[in-house]
Amino acid sequence: MTDFSNETLQESAHRHLWMHFTRLSAQPGHQIPVIVRGEGVWVYDQHGKRYLDGLSGLFTSQVGHGRTELAEAAARQAGTLAYFPIWSYAHPMAVELAERLADLTPGDCNRIFFTTGGSEAVESAWKLARQYFRVIGQPERTKVISRNIAYHGATMGALSITGVTDIKTPFEPLVPGAVKVPNTNFYRAKYFADDLEAFGRWAADAIEEAILMEGPKSVAAVFLEPVQNAGGCFPPPPGYFRRVREICDRYGVLLVSDEVICAFGRLGHWFGADRYDYEPDMITMAKGLTSGYSPLGALAVSDRLIEPFLHGESFLHGITFGGHPVSAAVALANIDVFEKEGLLANVRQNESAFRASLDTLRDLPIVGDVRGAGYFYGIELVKDKDTRETFDDDEAERLLRGFLSHALYDAGLICRADDRGDPVVQLAPPLTSGEEEFEVMTSILRSVLTEAWKQV
Numbered sequence: 001m002t003d004f005s006n007e008t009l010q011e012s013a014h015r016h017l018w019m020h021f022t023r024l025s026a027q028p029g030h031q032i033p034v035i036v037r038g039e040g041v042w043v044y045d046q047h048g049k050r051y052l053d054g055l056s057g058l059f060t061s062q063v064g065h066g067r068t069e070l071a072e073a074a075a076r077q078a079g080t081l082a083y084f085p086i087w088s089y090a091h092p093m094a095v096e097l098a099e100r101l102a103d104l105t106p107g108d109c110n111r112i113f114f115t116t117g118g119s120e121a122v123e124s125a126w127k128l129a130r131q132y133f134r135v136i137g138q139p140e141r142t143k144v145i146s147r148n149i150a151y152h153g154a155t156m157g158a159l160s161i162t163g164v165t166d167i168k169t170p171f172e173p174l175v176p177g178a179v180k181v182p183n184t185n186f187y188r189a190k191y192f193a194d195d196l197e198a199f200g201r202w203a204a205d206a207i208e209e210a211i212l213m214e215g216p217k218s219v220a221a222v223f224l225e226p227v228q229n230a231g232g233c234f235p236p237p238p239g240y241f242r243r244v245r246e247i248c249d250r251y252g253v254l255l256v257s258d259e260v261i262c263a264f265g266r267l268g269h270w271f272g273a274d275r276y277d278y279e280p281d282m283i284t285m286a287k288g289l290t291s292g293y294s295p296l297g298a299l300a301v302s303d304r305l306i307e308p309f310l311h312g313e314s315f316l317h318g319i320t321f322g323g324h325p326v327s328a329a330v331a332l333a334n335i336d337v338f339e340k341e342g343l344l345a346n347v348r349q350n351e352s353a354f355r356a357s358l359d360t361l362r363d364l365p366i367v368g369d370v371r372g373a374g375y376f377y378g379i380e381l382v383k384d385k386d387t388r389e390t391f392d393d394d395e396a397e398r399l400l401r402g403f404l405s406h407a408l409y410d411a412g413l414i415c416r417a418d419d420r421g422d423p424v425v426q427l428a429p430p431l432t433s434g435e436e437e438f439e440v441m442t443s444i445l446r447s448v449l450t451e452a453w454k455q456v
Helices: 006-016 068-080 091-103 118-135 154-161 165-173 196-214 238-250 303-311 323-342 342-363 393-410 436-453
Strands: 035-039 042-045 050-052 111-115 142-146 177-182 217-225 256-257 282-285 296-302 367-373 376-381 416-418 424-427
Touching: 006 091, 035 118, 050 436, 068 323, 091 111, 091 296, 091 323, 091 393, 091 416, 111 118, 111 303, 118 217, 118 282, 118 296, 118 303, 154 323, 165 416, 196 217, 196 238, 217 238, 238 256, 323 342, 342 367, 342 436, 376 436, 393 416, 393 436, 424 436
Parallel strands: 142 177, 142 217, 217 256, 256 282
Antiparallel strands: 035 042, 042 050, 111 296, 282 296, 367 376, 376 424, 416 424
């Protein structure tokens, strides 16, 4: 690695690095945050300053940073078989990981198709749904339904399923046939705002209405996250997923549980479908599968969908690095850490303390709502608590990008100030976190949000 000075590192980053979802116009004259190492729940920048990683990198570093057992697993595998494709071949790591994931997934999702990330997993699910229906003689089933403001990925198919307008518009026309329905943001409910279960029935029934509107024989799948990320962590109301499952079964539509964020302990279970007690036809996963120590994603598929492909038909899809031997070895070691250290139980045992800590912020005039589940929470920011009035676009820009993003980072907390929907701050710390980390996060948030209120 080149021995950069701080000045040279900044100059090179400004000149050559194109950061994702980042405005290049905001970089000139500003220091680009450069994170150089991590240890447990903490990361350190090039100046040696320490930050609490309140977002697990990007909802990814479940077991925390600096886990040498995962690095050693990668090194061992690289020294044995660094790469070989799973195109008509297999290697032991892919075989073992596929079997282990099949044991962990809910229902009969026993066949695993590997990708290198979440967008590819979602893309693979839509492609599989379309080819599956073609194989069984229903080629007109091509459309998919997803929720408003939901993020499902950045590739063209996954972006089409995504319900965030601003990040879609520059790339239109997108893949046709992606239909949107209401999400489960109860705080902003226009109907049944005083009855959570009734609101959940209404939101689920909107999926049935969309299926009927499009024509049941044209709809292939419904894509839903257990807890919706974009917009600020929308949990499902009681009974929501049970009703959605009934609707999908009634019309022969596949239910895809997009668990790129929610799987691997984020909600206190291996999969969010376990927490909310439903059996999907497909599950997409990535991020926490390896805790970010190596890129890997996967699509878990039910036995029913695999059956037509057991008789000569090939799924005409593949990815060079899908099921990469090193990444698969890391994923297996990552699952070992989960089991050895009881991380799922840790989340379940500490979830109420995390929620209680964040709830103390409700007394601040800028905090409208605190919502989420497990170690996955959003704090919605408002201009008026009584009326729930939100900020307009210019105000949100000044609040989030003009102040909060920098102020939280400067105060030593990495989290997310997001405006995909109404302005929110999102938190998703490593699953090893406990009450000490909750106190640090809440203390920093109280200080910074108090100051933010003075800025608006």
